[in-house]
Amino acid sequence: MSAPGIRTRLARADWDKILTDGAIYALALGGFYVAFKTLYALALAVGATADEAVVLSSLADIAILAYSRKAVREVKAGRSAWGIRLIVAGFSLATVALQLRSAWPHPVAVGFHALPPLVWITGHEMMLRGELRDAKKQLREREIEAGLRPAPLPRLRRTWWILDPYHTFIVWRLTKLWEKPADYVIRTEATKRQNDGKDIPRAWQSALHEPEPESEGEGEDQPGSEGLRLRTLNGEYAAPDACASFLQALQPVPEKDAHNRRSNDVTDAFVHQAQTLGHRFGLDITGVALAKILDVDPATISRSQARIRAAASKTLTSTP
Template structure:
């Protein structure tokens, strides 16, 4: 028996309105650029001797090619491939129409500005959208490979202030971290023990880690994230599922003795911090059932 179709309210709740509005605005800008480009290319085609019907086809080819190759590039990016060749083709067609529009407006400065604006806005917006899709696809692929054991779990990064204030010893820690494939805290503990045994001075940059007994905040945070239940899938999750996840995350944060901030939860859930704040407020007011998710 097939599952019942989701209600209209559920579909509205699961819709990523921010992404929908952003992509819609980009394609609205694209339509404006296409229209201006078509009118310019059509007039240029008539000027160089094309008949009316052929001039319309020639003027449409560039815009249709940009639209078709753009959609192909988006599909490739969603599959986890960079699609650089297709993106270069899109950029070439866009810059070609840009050059023709610039030529038709030259040398009047106001006319040049009006002809530059539409293709420039479209190219920048299209590239930003593709880069966002590419980052998301690579993130999902990386997480899948880590879960399958095909890629090691990323090690905690060294703080930028360490590189700024003590670059020499920070480079030593970074080098051994890569060679040993161990966390920076483990490397510092081992190197500090070796230096102490050999009578060498322990760098001041490492003394903060030694004073806390090697309990690095990044490592505690990583263990906390690993202990969390599976994150509800973005795009198909409801506020009730997010509320249950936040409830369980808050319980685990108390066990790990870390602060479960709204920003931390938003980073884990990959959503707007304002949404997390609204749901946490609703939880405090008893508008959601306080369901605790069991860890896997």
């Protein structure tokens, strides 16, 4: 596959982000110029030669720019990089202090010397926070798709917390423990209360009056459920025909026992067979997709994949 051309790259570029980051570094250049002039004059005042003054006054700005780019790289990888960010802020504040000393005690001169570096520090930190937020969001989405963490559940309504905090806390707690939607928890708890002859809280009434959604076992524990979306090995969504062909070739989903469980061997065999078959069809069978097919939590699929990898590694090491 050929690399995208210049026009394609320009069309895909996030121009809002490019212009914003460019404006921040334009502010940095302005601050660097003011800092250079101030540090150059201070270096000459303490007896440095002209060449030495140029070098000394450039070191601080070069260090700030170098550590700034290092912080951006770390943040884009999903790391907070607080140490590097503090170094950037420390060097910047040091130049601010020297400029304030040079301009003191004239208030207008102090303002002109302090404004560029302070604006740079604020804009740079805002840019890093935005990059870190986007990187963590992408990492979280990849982990959810791979089945390494459960998908986020819809939040409870704020009015429930205000009008009925006690029963809302019960629902919130059970959604976290069971990793089920609030509607499922409310219907389950309401049924228990009815059987025990207790009143149903008013905050739950709206959920009970809504049409009951399809149970999770319907259409999900059988291959070919309409809600299942698969991706190709290139990361793009697969065509519906390819998904249907894969689901038809997939062996039937193993039945659960009386305790609504499957043995590890049965689960591992199905997961291995599904992933192998998916590669033949050019599909990336993620943990979320397998969890949907088997009607289990994604964490169950993650443990199964770990067992499969451990068994494969053990087989390779034991082979003479």
